[in-house]
Amino acid sequence: MSVRGCARGQRMTSSVLILALLVALADVPASGRPAADKPIRVTNLQVRVEGDLALISYDLEAPEGGTYLVAVELRRESDPTFSLIPSRPAGDVGEVKSAGPRKLIRWNFAREFAFGLSGEDYYFKIDISRAGGFPWLWVGLGSAAAAGAVVVITAGRSTATPASPGTQELPLPPAR
DSSP: OOHHHHHHHHHHHHHHHHHHHHHHHOOOOSSOOOSSOOOOEEEEEEEEEETTEEEEEEEEESOTTOOEEEEEEEEETTEEEEEEOOSSOEESOEEEOOOEEEEEEEEEGGGTOTTOOOSSOEEEEEEEEEOOOOOHHHHHHHHHHHHHHHHHHHHHOOOOOOOOTTOOSSOOOOOO
């Protein structure tokens, strides 16, 4: 390949990489967002214990039609460093498909604490976030990095050898 052909290929590759980076950085939502983003919050949080089950009920106030990630955590007022994420909660936890009242999480705490928990200053903290769509940013950045690696690898391999005087790089076209 001639020097001009190599430079043209690098310019084209650079253009493709820049375009891939711009696409990756564009935060284009897969679906339209509501006009006014209603805050996502938990209200009416209540906990009751029935046998070996902790029943955590709450209302999820959020825009309708969304999917939300719900995480539950057991905390202790007397020990701010105490934090326990229940190993197998069931119900309206993890990926929740809709907002609304009367959500319920069931946790069999006896599986993790056969002898129970001492003290009475435990409480549950529920964190809610909007479930993300397809991670276009990470796919775009990964594609740009892969394309950059290919460019670096192929640019490092130079198959062209310096031509000695009197030799041609390409064969002559056929005679007519």
